[in-house]
């Protein structure tokens with residue numbers, strides 16, 4: 657996740673403008689992914705945008721920190737909706753691929769249980785279903801039901817459709 661905030665910050669810097677305050681100026685409080693995206697969308701519409709955060713670094717929960725010699729993600733580990741990043745770059749006539757390299761992961765997550773079992777949250781719904789089936793066959797149908805609601809939500813918020821498993 658580390659490169660995303662800085663690449664998005666670079667995008668914002670390249671398209672920033674300075675000048676006197678205007679009634680249409682926009683102030684966005686909070687520079688997590690949500691605030692950064694809102695600021696970029698407002699900027700693409702021609703507003704002068706100021707983005708502030710109480711922390712020194714932008715990115716909100718998408719921070720990375722080191723402790724005890726290990727690197728930790730404070731929040732998102734995988735990008736579950738890459739098309740939303742693509743849209744932000746497209747707003748400025750740029751291509752995300754020219755700035756950020758997204759690499760597919762499989763599995764997305766591996767859960768280790770105290771009894772030595774492990775569960776892989778995989779890159780396709782079919783492979784994830786196979787994992788669920790190993791533990792509890794009757795929950796495969798429940799997972800499909802759980803998928804339907806956020807699938808509708810994601811489709812309504814974007815021109816693109818989610819193609820992989822759900823963000824968890």
Ligand SMILES: Cc1cc2nc3c(=O)[nH]c(=O)nc-3n(C[C@H](O)[C@H](O)[C@H](O)COP(=O)(O)OP(=O)(O)OC[C@H]3O[C@@H](n4cnc5c(N)ncnc54)[C@H](O)[C@@H]3O)c2cc1C
Nearest residue numbers: 686687688689690691709710716717718731732733734736
């Ligand atoms: C453990 C964990 C794992 C996750 N894993 C994933 C994942 O794998 N994939 C995925 O897509 N998503 C994942 N998420 C969700 C993702 O992290 C969040 O949806 C996303 O980062 C939220 O962005 P945001 O901008 O809405 O909020 P935040 O990232 O919380 O940003 C809010 C910002 O507002 C600032 N702020 C708050 N109050 C003020 C104030 N009064 N003045 C100034 N600034 C203020 C904060 O400092 C912060 O920077 C995960 C979240 C967590 C916690």
